[in-house]
Amino acid sequence: MSDIPWSPPPVLLAVDLVILTLRSAQLHVLLVERGIDPHKGRHALPGGFLNNADEDLLAAAHRELREEANLDATHLHLEQLGAYGAPGRDPRGRVVSVAYLAIAPGLPEPEAGTDAAGAAWRPVRDVDSGGLELAFDHRQILADGIERARTKLEKSALATAFCGETFTIAELQQVYEAVWGTRLDPRNFYRKIQGIPGFIVPAGSERRTTGGRPAQLFRRGPQTVLFPPLNRPPSPSVNRTDP
Amino acid sequence: MSDIPWSPPPVLLAVDLVILTLRSAQLHVLLVERGIDPHKGRHALPGGFLNNADEDLLAAAHRELREEANLDATHLHLEQLGAYGAPGRDPRGRVVSVAYLAIAPGLPEPEAGTDAAGAAWRPVRDVDSGGLELAFDHRQILADGIERARTKLEKSALATAFCGETFTIAELQQVYEAVWGTRLDPRNFYRKIQGIPGFIVPAGSERRTTGGRPAQLFRRGPQTVLFPPLNRPPSPSVNRTDP
DNA sequence: AAAATAGTGTCTTTCAGACAATATTAG
DNA sequence: CTAATATTGTCTGAAAGACACTATTTT
Numbered sequence: 001m002s003d004i005p006w007s008p009p010p011v012l013l014a015v016d017l018v019i020l021t022l023r024s025a026q027l028h029v030l031l032v033e034r035g036i037d038p039h040k041g042r043h044a045l046p047g048g049f050l051n052n053a054d055e056d057l058l059a060a061a062h063r064e065l066r067e068e069a070n071l072d073a074t075h076l077h078l079e080q081l082g083a084y085g086a087p088g089r090d091p092r093g094r095v096v097s098v099a100y101l102a103i104a105p106g107l108p109e110p111e112a113g114t115d116a117a118g119a120a121w122r123p124v125r126d127v128d129s130g131g132l133e134l135a136f137d138h139r140q141i142l143a144d145g146i147e148r149a150r151t152k153l154e155k156s157a158l159a160t161a162f163c164g165e166t167f168t169i170a171e172l173q174q175v176y177e178a179v180w181g182t183r184l185d186p187r188n189f190y191r192k193i194q195g196i197p198g199f200i201v202p203a204g205s206e207r208r209t210t211g212g213r214p215a216q217l218f219r220r221g222p223q224t225v226l227f228p229p230l231n232r233p234p235s236p237s238v239n240r241t242d243p
Numbered sequence: 244m245s246d247i248p249w250s251p252p253p254v255l256l257a258v259d260l261v262i263l264t265l266r267s268a269q270l271h272v273l274l275v276e277r278g279i280d281p282h283k284g285r286h287a288l289p290g291g292f293l294n295n296a297d298e299d300l301l302a303a304a305h306r307e308l309r310e311e312a313n314l315d316a317t318h319l320h321l322e323q324l325g326a327y328g329a330p331g332r333d334p335r336g337r338v339v340s341v342a343y344l345a346i347a348p349g350l351p352e353p354e355a356g357t358d359a360a361g362a363a364w365r366p367v368r369d370v371d372s373g374g375l376e377l378a379f380d381h382r383q384i385l386a387d388g389i390e391r392a393r394t395k396l397e398k399s400a401l402a403t404a405f406c407g408e409t410f411t412i413a414e415l416q417q418v419y420e421a422v423w424g425t426r427l428d429p430r431n432f433y434r435k436i437q438g439i440p441g442f443i444v445p446a447g448s449e450r451r452t453t454g455g456r457p458a459q460l461f462r463r464g465p466q467t468v469l470f471p472p473l474n475r476p477p478s479p480s481v482n483r484t485d486p
Numbered sequence: 487a488a489a490a491t492a493g494t495g496t497c498t499t500t501c502a503g504a505c506a507a508t509a510t511t512a513g
Numbered sequence: 514c515t516a517a518t519a520t521t522g523t524c525t526g527a528a529a530g531a532c533a534c535t536a537t538t539t540t
Contacts, residue, residue, distance in 0.1 A: 008292030010253030013328070013339060049251030053337045057328045083326040083341045085256070085300045094296045096256060096339070098326045170519080188503060190520065212518025213510035227477060228501080234470060413492080431530060433493065438528095455491025456537035471528075 011085070014097040015060045016047030016138065018081065018145030019069055020179075021104045021121065022162050027178045028121040029142060030069050031134070035118070038091050039135030045142065046119060047097065061100040069119055077103040077161040081144055089137050097136075101145045103161040149179055155229045157199055160220040166203045168215035169193055180232050192230060198223025254328070257340040258303045259290035259381065261324065261388030262312055263422075264347045264364065265405050270421045271364040272385060273312050274377070278361070281334050282378030288385065289362060290340065304343040312362055320346040320404040324387055332380050340379075344388045346404040392422055398472045400442055403463045409446045411458035412436055423475050435473060441466025 019030040031043040046068035050060055061078060065071045078100055085096035109120060126132040127142060134142065152158045153176060160167070162175045173189045176182075193199060200218040207214030262273040274286040289311035293303055304321060308314050321343055328339035352363060369375040370385060377385065395401045396419060403410070405418045416432045419425075436442060443461040450457030 008255050008257075008294075009296040011256045011293070011296065012251050013254045014251075050254070051251075053252035053254065054330045056330055057326065057339070080325050082323050083300065083339075085341070087297045087299055096300070096326075096341075098328070098339075168519090185503065185505085186518090187505080187520075187522095192502085207511090209511075210518070211512060212516080213512095213520080215519055231502085233503095411492090428530070428532085429491090430493075430532080435529085437493095450538095452538080453491065454539060455489080456493080456539095458492055474529090476530095 009094070011094045011096050012092075013050045014047055014095055015050070015057065015064055016045045016084075016097045016099045016141060017061060017064055017069070017102055018045060018099060018142055019065070019071070019102040019104055020124075020145065020149060020162075022106050022175060022178055023121055025174050025178055027124040027146070029124050029127065029145075030119055031122045031132075032068060032119045034135055042135040043122070043132060044135035045099075045138045057098050058100075061098075061102075065102060071102070071104055071107075075105070075161075075165075077101075077158060079148075081141065081148060084137055084141060086137065097141075099141045099145070101148055103149065103158060105162060105164045146179070150232065153179055153230065154232055155226050157220065157224050157226060160200070166206070166217040166219050168208065168217060169200075170215060172200070172218075176230070182233055184233075196223070196226050196228065196230075199226060252337070254337045254339050255335075256293045257290055257338055258293070258300065258307055259288045259327075259340045259342045259384060260304060260307055260312070260345055261288060261342060261385055262308070262314070262345040262347060263367075263388065263392060263405075265349050265418060265421055266364055266366075268417050268421055270367040270389070272367050272370065273362055274365045274375075275311060275362045277378055285378045286365070286375060287378035288342075288381045300341050301343075304341075304345075308345060314345070314347060314350075318348070318404075318408075320344075320401060322391075324384065324391060327380055327384060329380065340384075342384045342388070344391055346392065346401060348405060348407045389422075393475065396422055396473065397475055398469050400463065400467050400469060403443070409449070409460040409462050411451065411460060412443075413458060415443070415461075419473070425476055427476075439466070439469050439471065439473075442469060 017030075021028050021030070030046060032046050034040050034042055034044050046064055048064055048068070051063065055063075057080070058078070062073050065073065065076075065078070081099040081101050083096055083098050085094075087094065089095065089097075122132060124142070124146065127134060127139065133139070149158065159172055159175045159179075162179075163171055169190050170186065172193065173184055173186060176189070177184055198221040201221045203217045203219040206217045208217065260273075264271050264273070273289060275289050277283050277285055277287050289307055291307055291311070294306065298306075300323070301321070305316050308316065308319075308321070324342040324344050326339055326341050328337075330337065332338065332340075365375060367385070367389065370377060370382065376382075392401065402415055402418045402422075405422075406414055412433050413429065415436065416427055416429060419432070420427055441464040444464045446460045446462040449460045451460065
């Protein structure tokens with residue numbers, strides 16, 4: 001009675017992760033080198049098939065994050081990007097992959113003898129310059145992940161997920177500059193950030209040295225929605241009534 | 244060699260549609276009444292299982308749009324919302340649903356003896372007021388679809404997808420007001436719209452009567468990205484340094 | 487004429503961006 | 514001291530929102 005009328009075709013479900021971080025002011029993505037045959041030896045996003053039929057999608061993403069990237073879910077942003085299911089994307093059969101975007105603070109190389117051997121941070125620039133080819137449709141998934149991060153920086157407090165527990169306003173600015181690929185005026189940025197209630201809160205009156213005047217340290221504030229928003233400067237490619 | 248190591252669990256893949264339109268200045272969604280047992284008799288989003296293992300996800304969405312809603316893909320916006328795959332969401336087994344958002348211009352009731360019998364436009368308000376309960380997790384999917392539409396109105400030309408071939412600026416304003424749930428000043432709206440290059444273009448100097456001075460008719464322009472954007476007025480619930 | 491809707495002009499406040507100036511550290 | 518970075522102040526032009534006003538129709 002509660003059965004399915006005509007037996008629809010089963011598919012295999014995978015989870016792929018776009019894990020972004022900032023290393024020396026450059027946007028990096030975690031890639032693994034594939035050890036088995038479809039695209040063997042090529043770089044790919046971390047991911048894998050569902051463990052069992054009862055595993056939740058988000059839980060599977062967390063598991064892959066732990067297994068393949070050796071990253072714990074503590075203080076880490078994780079959200080769904082979407083489903084990628086073009087019929088020919090995996091030669092082994094019909095595989096639909098649900099992609100997730102993860103943002104991590106700057107971390108050391110995951111190499112060593114951990115579970116995550118073979119995983120390494122790669123500059124995003126290397127991928128979209130074409131110098132590094134990805135397996136499957138992972139280049140598209142990565143592009144979608146970056147675009148999602150870009151737009152979410154405008155109206156959400158996502159940027160703090162790139163930072164450690166405490167951070168300076170200049171560090172926060174580096175996040176915006178790296179993800180957006182633009183330069184921002186430090187003075188205007190400073191005032192703008194300070195003008196968003198609840199975005200960041202002072203963390204003791206501590207400091208940190210870099211060569212000039214020490215900067216105040218902050219931590220994430222309670223507000224997750226940014227108002228007023230930080231608008232990404234218009235790319236010079238768009239329309240405009242240029243005189 | 245190119246086989247899958249340990250046989251991951253297969254899942255059933257479905258496609259669900261959030262089809263939005265405007266009817267008498269109110270946001271409506273197309274719902275069907277379920278004829279079979281899981282949630283039989285309850286309202287649900289149109290959708291269904293993948294036809295065969297080679298069917299593309301977007302193609303399946305188009306097919307369901309045709310079969311269940313009797314809508315052709317001509318001049319109709321269709322984009323993916325995401326995957327919904329919580330383990331318990333369908334009692335028949337592990338079903339992962341990929342949801343799509345469709346925007347249609349105001350259309351007559353789909354009833355009659357068509358394929359789409361049992362489908363009907365329902366005011367969105369009836370659903371999120373709790374007066375109308377949906378099957379599965381469709382209430383969440385609908386909410387996500389509406390939120391997506393709301394944010395896309397700001398920076399894309401999506402609003403014109405709610406209108407017919409030609410439309411007045413006042414009609415366009417009704418779209419924004421209905422989707423955002425706000426009131427806008429007609430005069431400022433008029434100037435703002437006219438100030439976005441390529442958004443709308445005059446369609447002949449025709450007119451249309453409603454009781455007052457006739458309005459110019461427009462059609463969609465070539466621009467899909469709106470600059471400057473139309474920002475949704477801040478909801479009174481957010482933060483603010485109110486004196 | 488009165489009512490209704492379309493479209494224009496203008497003013498005020500707010501905000502983004504440019505950039506001078508000051509503060510506080512290291513070397 | 515000089516170099517470097519952090520933080521504050523000021524100015525200007527663009528844009529948002531309020532709202533008076535004009536234009537063109539129906540009744």
